[in-house]
Amino acid sequence: xxxxxxxxxxxxxxxxxxxxxxxxxxxxxxxxxxxxxxxxxxxxxxxxxxxxxxxxxxxxxxxxxxxxxxxxxxxxxxxxxxxxxxxxxxxxxxxxxxxxxxxxxxxxxxxxxxxxxxxxxxxxxxxxxxxxxxxxxxxxxxxxxxxxxxxxxxxxxxxxxxxxxxxxxxxxxxxxxxxxxxxxxxxxxxxxxxxxxxxxxxxxxxxxxxxxxxxxxxxxxxxxxxxxxxxxxxxxxxxxxxxxxxxxxxxxxxxxxxxxxxxxxxxxxxxxxxxxxxxxxxxxxxxxxxxxxxxxxxxxxxxxxxxxxxxxxxxxxxxxxxxxxxxxxxxxxxxxxxxxxxxxxxxxxxxxxxxxxxxxxxxxxxxxxxxxxxxxxxxxxxxxxxxxxxxxxxxxxxxxxxxxxxxxxxxxxxxxxxxxxxxxxxxxxxxxxxxxxxxxxxxxxxxxxxxxxxxxxxxxxxxxxxxxxxxxxxxxxxxxxxxxxxxxxxxxxxxxxxxxxxxxxxxxxxxxxxxxxxxxxxxxxx
Amino acid sequence: xxxxxxxxxxxxxxxxxxxxxxxxxxxxxxxxxxxxxxxxxxxxxxxxxxxxxxxxxxxxxxxxxxxxxxxxxxxxxxxxxxxxxxxxxxxxxxxxxxxxxxxxxxxxxxxxxxxxxxxxxxxxxxxxxxxxxxxxxxxxxxxxxxxxxxxxxxxxxxxxxxxxxxxxxxxxxxxxxxxxxxxxxxxxxxxxxxxxxxxxxxxxxxxxxxxxxxxxxxxxxxxxxxxxxxxxxxxxxxxxxxxxxxxxxxxxxxxxxxxxxxxxxxxxxxxxxxxxxxxxxxxxxxxxxxxxxxxxxxxxxxxxxxxxxxxxxxxxxxxxxxxxxxxxxxxxxxxxxxxxxxxxxxxxxxxxxxxx
Numbered sequence: 001x002x003x004x005x006x007x008x009x010x011x012x013x014x015x016x017x018x019x020x021x022x023x024x025x026x027x028x029x030x031x032x033x034x035x036x037x038x039x040x041x042x043x044x045x046x047x048x049x050x051x052x053x054x055x056x057x058x059x060x061x062x063x064x065x066x067x068x069x070x071x072x073x074x075x076x077x078x079x080x081x082x083x084x085x086x087x088x089x090x091x092x093x094x095x096x097x098x099x100x101x102x103x104x105x106x107x108x109x110x111x112x113x114x115x116x117x118x119x120x121x122x123x124x125x126x127x128x129x130x131x132x133x134x135x136x137x138x139x140x141x142x143x144x145x146x147x148x149x150x151x152x153x154x155x156x157x158x159x160x161x162x163x164x165x166x167x168x169x170x171x172x173x174x175x176x177x178x179x180x181x182x183x184x185x186x187x188x189x190x191x192x193x194x195x196x197x198x199x200x201x202x203x204x205x206x207x208x209x210x211x212x213x214x215x216x217x218x219x220x221x222x223x224x225x226x227x228x229x230x231x232x233x234x235x236x237x238x239x240x241x242x243x244x245x246x247x248x249x250x251x252x253x254x255x256x257x258x259x260x261x262x263x264x265x266x267x268x269x270x271x272x273x274x275x276x277x278x279x280x281x282x283x284x285x286x287x288x289x290x291x292x293x294x295x296x297x298x299x300x301x302x303x304x305x306x307x308x309x310x311x312x313x314x315x316x317x318x319x320x321x322x323x324x325x326x327x328x329x330x331x332x333x334x335x336x337x338x339x340x341x342x343x344x345x346x347x348x349x350x351x352x353x354x355x356x357x358x359x360x361x362x363x364x365x366x367x368x369x370x371x372x373x374x375x376x377x378x379x380x381x382x383x384x385x386x387x388x389x390x391x392x393x394x395x396x397x398x399x400x401x402x403x404x405x406x407x408x409x410x411x412x413x414x415x416x417x418x419x420x421x422x423x424x425x426x427x428x429x430x431x432x433x434x435x436x437x438x439x440x441x442x443x444x445x446x447x448x449x450x451x452x453x454x455x456x457x458x459x460x461x462x463x464x465x466x467x468x469x470x471x472x473x474x475x476x477x478x479x480x481x482x483x484x485x486x487x488x489x490x491x492x493x494x495x496x497x498x499x500x501x502x503x504x505x506x507x508x509x510x511x512x513x514x515x516x517x518x519x520x521x522x523x524x525x526x
Numbered sequence: 527x528x529x530x531x532x533x534x535x536x537x538x539x540x541x542x543x544x545x546x547x548x549x550x551x552x553x554x555x556x557x558x559x560x561x562x563x564x565x566x567x568x569x570x571x572x573x574x575x576x577x578x579x580x581x582x583x584x585x586x587x588x589x590x591x592x593x594x595x596x597x598x599x600x601x602x603x604x605x606x607x608x609x610x611x612x613x614x615x616x617x618x619x620x621x622x623x624x625x626x627x628x629x630x631x632x633x634x635x636x637x638x639x640x641x642x643x644x645x646x647x648x649x650x651x652x653x654x655x656x657x658x659x660x661x662x663x664x665x666x667x668x669x670x671x672x673x674x675x676x677x678x679x680x681x682x683x684x685x686x687x688x689x690x691x692x693x694x695x696x697x698x699x700x701x702x703x704x705x706x707x708x709x710x711x712x713x714x715x716x717x718x719x720x721x722x723x724x725x726x727x728x729x730x731x732x733x734x735x736x737x738x739x740x741x742x743x744x745x746x747x748x749x750x751x752x753x754x755x756x757x758x759x760x761x762x763x764x765x766x767x768x769x770x771x772x773x774x775x776x777x778x779x780x781x782x783x784x785x786x787x788x789x790x791x792x793x794x795x796x797x798x799x800x801x802x803x804x805x806x807x808x809x810x811x812x813x814x815x816x817x818x819x820x821x822x823x824x825x826x827x828x829x830x831x832x833x834x835x836x837x838x839x840x841x842x843x844x845x846x847x848x849x850x851x852x853x854x855x856x857x858x859x860x861x862x863x864x865x866x867x868x869x870x871x872x873x874x875x876x877x878x879x880x881x882x
Contacts, residue, residue, distance in 0.1 A: 297856025301760025317807025
């Protein structure tokens with residue numbers, strides 16, 4: 001997030017797009033709801049599903065899945081045409097405005113209505129509400145990013161935020177809501193193929209020299225492969241060994257038939273986890289990890305706040321903290337790592353990652369600190385881009401709308417979107433063992449619009465068969481207007497109805513994120 | 527500058543800020559005024575009246591939680607009249623419910639019990655007549671015993687004003703008044719999201735954590751602050767531990783950012799996995815492809831991995847080795863993982879499920 005969670009409660013307009021916040025970030029959603037109910041803030045929800053937030057919204061735009069760029073371009077078209085953009089801000093802090101203006105000129109409200117299904121008048125109302133607000137915050141999540149145009153969607157959010165001068169101010173910003181406790185931290189720490197900790201590129205000679213000195217080893221210059229590319233590499237036999245720490249690609253990755261074949265093709269699969277997951281069952285070596293409650297460390301939340309994790313109970317059997325296991329393997333491989341505690345590792349991070357330089361365990365004892373925090377006297381950073389952007393001027397990207405990779409046709413006439421539900425988390429390894437979660441949500445459901453259900457002769461609770469070009473599965477139908485006509489929604493928490501046998505592995509060309517929000521399926525009574 | 531208001535409290539000359547209540551000023555001054563229905567960050571309703579004080583020239587005792595200060599106020603918090611009134615209220619609350627501390631999970635952490643003790647009440651002068659509701663046992667997360675409810679309304683305000691889930695409210699009137707979801711439904715049959723905010727807010731034993739029953743008493747529990755392992759909000763929470771087991775999870779309103787003490791169903795009730803019998807307890811090795819996974823020691827596992835990895839690196843180069851780090855592991859572990867892959871193995875094929 002460019003801004004802080006707390007600021008959401010004190011802003012004037014909240015634009016929530018592609019985020020089912022009450023289910024995926026429930027505690028953060030309370031801030032949105034309080035802003036609306038108690039402070040009179042206006043909420044614009046842009047989402048194909050009638051999510052709970054709609055109840056609190058001033059405006060709800062129900063776009064067709066995968067048409068987000070068109071909707072945002074349409075809003076910018078209106079804002080520019082009506083002259084309600086932040087002229088001074090655009091002039092002083094940005095570049096590329098003319099190209100943006102030229103591109104969005106084609107996205108008239110009528111044209112956008114044809115693409116997205118959003119009525120032109122609603123689009124105008126949303127554009128005006130956002131542009132004219134004193135402070136306005138954009139929130140988004142995987143509903144925006146899990147498309148082949150995920151990167152374009154995010155850039156479009158940045159475009160409209162800059163156009164209206166809403167970034168670099170308190171209560172504003174473009175705020176991605178991270179779905180996993182430490183996905184921010186994993187990125188910050190360089191668990192990515194292209195960068196060292198703190199986003200320092202591996203391909204940069206100077207940076208690499210710095211890390212070679214710090215780590216006492218020669219380092220590879222060529223950026224590595226992403227998850228989906230690694231799977232492809234395994235399938236082709238280029239990747240021979242895979243070390244998986246705390247991930248369950250046999251549920252979470254797209255096109256599971258391909259994933260299984262790829263993993264089975266490896267010479268060596270090492271899986272380190274807290275349970276014998278679907279992925280661990282395929283491994284040559286399984287290593288037992290301590291879970292979050294059994295070790296010390298830090299997580300970094302979605303607002304860049306680094307916070308302590310503390311050991312509360314002992315790990316079962318011989319299970320060890322992940323960091324102890326990595327150090328154990330590394331030593332055996334002839335590259336010793338001698339750390340007595342997680343705090344000692346953080347001290348090394350302080351030295352090599354400039355944005356974490358001032359974040360020490362001593363300071364974290366009392367409360368979390370938001371990076372960038374360049375030294376131990378620095379209070380941390382509540383919101384980014386205050387007087388200038390990292391690159392100087394903010395760059396507008398003129399972006400054309402591209403339809404989703406897979407289109408519906410006579411054989412596969414319905415669009416499937418996938419996501420989470422409140423009571424479960426990701427691949428279900430943790431929540432499916434919780435009595436309460438299972439009591440509230442014991443199985444996967446296919447959310448289908450009443451009119452589609454009627455047409456297909458499907459009753460509530462009836463088992464249905466869902467088929468895509470890649471696979472088929474069965475689950476019970478839940479008839480609900482939350483799903484628009486011609487669309488269904490399923491969660492990916494249940495291996496019994498592993499929806500990623502159906503999903504399309506088409507990737508965003510830059511972010512390499514699979515298009516989980518749009519794939520064409522057929523639904524029939526089982 | 528905020529406007530200063532001079533006043534006198536228990537004989538002390540005090541300066542307050544315009545808009546403050548008598549209760550807020552007293553707390554700043556370190557003067558104890560008991561409360562039950564007061565719950566910070568929610569509306570002051572002045573329902574229970576145990577916070578009454580004497581204000582000179584006022585017609586009657588005033589509820590300090592609702593009364594804003596005014597210049598020249600002379601306030602007394604500990605007069606015989608105040609105490610008599612507080613005692614009456616507490617005795618009435620006691621007599622109107624089934625406040626049996628023997629089997630109550632809140633024993634030792636109950637605000638009503640604390641007040642009985644503080645006021646030195648031997649027993650109420652009224653007949654004890656609980657309303658006789660059934661204890662709600664239809665879900666495994668929240669136990670609701672309305673016989674212990676003092677109708678302070680904190681759960682309702684927690685639900686509507688803090689979480690804004692808008693599930694709980696009062697229904698009925700007089701002695702039949704009660705709190706709960708619409709149409710008298712049990713929690714499990716309502717729209718309740720099981721965030722548990724109402725349980726943290728309840729001052730007595732009416733709302734308690736079902737799974738924590740008989741699993742450790744309040745003074746035996748060790749509270750350890752940590753960060754929730756679920757979504758990216760990073761809620762701060764207290765793991766309540768007894769005998770090396772997590773008994774329950776509570777919010778702590780003193781931890782302000784990012785969640786101010788609020789939690790959701792996953793952080794609150796979703797930690798059964800920690801002590802689950804299916805947890806992996808030893809390393810496992812499959813010595814031959816197609817064979818079975820068999821238990822091994824750490825030394826054997828490290829040896830097996832090092833042999834295989836070194837062989838693959840030698841024959842196929844470091845580029846043939848890849849690793850998935852984890853958005854669930856700590857920063858320190860992610861740092862070490864990528865350091866191992868880059869410096870120990872010599873490959874940049876490192877990713878994690880940020881995109882999934």
